[in-house]
Amino acid sequence: MVTTSPDARRARHVAEQVPDPELPMLTLADLGVLRDVEVTGDGTVVAGLTPTYSGCPAMAEMRADVAARLRAAGYPRVEIRTVLDPPWTSDWITETGRRKLTEHGIAPPGAAPRGPVPLVLAPTRRTVPCPRCGATDTEETSRFAATSCKALWRCRSCREPFEYVKEI
Amino acid sequence: MSDDHVYMTLAEGHEDDSRWAFGTGFEDPLHGVDTAVPEGVDAAALAADCVALADDALVLAQRLAEWITRAPELEEEVALANIGLDLLGQARLLYSRAGQTDGTGRDEDAYAYFRDPADFRNVRLAELPREDFAFAVTRLLVLSAWRLEHFRRLTAHPDPVLAAVAAKGVKELTYHRQYAAEWVVRLGDGTPESHRRTRTALDRVAPYLGELFTACDVREEVVAVLRQVTEAAGLPMPAYRPLPGSGRDGEHTEHLAPLLAELQSVARAHPEATW
Numbered sequence: 116m117v118t119t120s121p122d123a124r125r126a127r128h129v130a131e132q133v134p135d136p137e138l139p140m141l142t143l144a145d146l147g148v149l150r151d152v153e154v155t156g157d158g159t160v161v162a163g164l165t166p167t168y169s170g171c172p173a174m175a176e177m178r179a180d181v182a183a184r185l186r187a188a189g190y191p192r193v194e195i196r197t198v199l200d201p202p203w204t205s206d207w208i209t210e211t212g213r214r215k216l217t218e219h220g221i222a223p224p225g226a227a228p229r230g231p232v233p234l235v236l237a238p239t240r241r242t243v244p245c246p247r248c249g250a251t252d253t254e255e256t257s258r259f260a261a262t263s264c265k266a267l268w269r270c271r272s273c274r275e276p277f278e279y280v281k282e283i
Numbered sequence: 284m285s286d287d288h289v290y291m292t293l294a295e296g297h298e299d300d301s302r303w304a305f306g307t308g309f310e311d312p313l314h315g316v317d318t319a320v321p322e323g324v325d326a327a328a329l330a331a332d333c334v335a336l337a338d339d340a341l342v343l344a345q346r347l348a349e350w351i352t353r354a355p356e357l358e359e360e361v362a363l364a365n366i367g368l369d370l371l372g373q374a375r376l377l378y379s380r381a382g383q384t385d386g387t388g389r390d391e392d393a394y395a396y397f398r399d400p401a402d403f404r405n406v407r408l409a410e411l412p413r414e415d416f417a418f419a420v421t422r423l424l425v426l427s428a429w430r431l432e433h434f435r436r437l438t439a440h441p442d443p444v445l446a447a448v449a450a451k452g453v454k455e456l457t458y459h460r461q462y463a464a465e466w467v468v469r470l471g472d473g474t475p476e477s478h479r480r481t482r483t484a485l486d487r488v489a490p491y492l493g494e495l496f497t498a499c500d501v502r503e504e505v506v507a508v509l510r511q512v513t514e515a516a517g518l519p520m521p522a523y524r525p526l527p528g529s530g531r532d533g534e535h536t537e538h539l540a541p542l543l544a545e546l547q548s549v550a551r552a553h554p555e556a557t558w
Contacts, residue, residue, distance in 0.1 A: 163315075169451050170372025174312070196315025199376075199447035202454065231435065232457045234428075234464055234508055236515045257358035258462050259365040263455070267358070283454045 147207025
């Protein structure tokens with residue numbers, strides 16, 4: 116991270132507060148999609164954003180939101196750069212982000228797999244605690260939900276359906 | 284904003300780059316990424332690879348999108364649409380990379396909407412008609428298993444942009460393969476009717492396997508996956524005689540042209556439109 120100058124730190128702070136368009140309880144910092152924020156010699160703020168999924172339609176939204184917030188904060192020249200490498204992983208969702216997700220009834224992801232993921236066909240026993248009642252008697256109802264990054268689960272204890280941010 | 288037509292008003296330029304609706308105002312998905320082609324990389328070959336891989340993704344995404352409102356359950360519709368969206372995202376990145384490297388400077392829309400069927404380089408398996416759900420998941424299993432292994436190799440590509448797109452795609456394709464494999468097992472190991480349909484689907488995709496392995500030889504890995512899935516599903520491994528020709532050479536079935544006609548109709552009717 117190259118946020119050395121006070122100006123860059125301030126710009127970073129502004130960009131960090133932008134809410135995610137799909138998960139508005141999270142800021143872009145909570146989600147871990149904001150990369151380096153620098154201020155160049157001529158006062159241009161250069162901010163790096165990384166997509167969660169290749170097809171995430173929220174990416175253009177984030178880019179526009181960050182640029183607008185920075186301009187409103189007194190930075191007339193803003194450049195948003197897409198950063199592809201290394202690819203985003205759900206491990207970058209901060210502890211604060213995980214807590215906020217749970218508070219909003221969304222189960223946070225577990226640890227992302229490292230290295231190649233083999234195809235496993237036998238039923239896998241995984242425990243995703245219900246974000247509402249904490250019970251572990253839960254089951255997956257759909258691997259994909261309203262967005263690519265979430266799956267649908269339900270709690271057999273409190274009977275509530277809930278979303279679950281997938282490990283990736 | 285004097286225009287009293289509401290849509291015209293919305294479509295006018297807005298200050299501060301704010302977008303008037305979610306999903307509009309698309310810009311280059313590689314915006315701000317270093318576009319240089321490393322020394323020693325053949326730019327034309329790199330562009331051709333990107334176009335071929337983008338075409339596979341775009342055409343399959345369109346076939347998957349056809350399931351919207353037609354899937355057996357809402358959850359499956361959502362799953363197929365999400366998988367299609369991942370592929371569309373991969374296609375956008377790859378088309379943008381092609382435009383940076385083939386010397387034309389074309390944007391993603393130019394590749395998707397303004398090329399004719401003979402210019403497409405997708406493998407033919409992607410363009411085959413929708414058929415039934417058994418065919419949808421069987422085709423998805425084969426194509427996602429193949430693309431996953433292909434992308435794994437591309438993560439070591441000397442072009443950092445293609446390597447990064449591949450590294451991202453590997454994570455997505457892992458979910459696609461898992462979804463498709465579970466359905467093939469469920470259908471193969473289900474009722475006599477679902478078994479019969481899945482078997483028919485395997486026979487339909489089998490002749491197109493050779494074309495995939497010519498495009499990227501990951502036969503061993505893909506066959507291992509197919510063996511694992513068919514064994515769990517109680518289905519026979521498909522035997523096949525490869526069909527001659529390849530979509531990679533611009534040779535297509537009669538099914539690609541109608542697919543593209545639908546995909547491209549709006550963009551071609553309004554070539555100056557922005558969204």
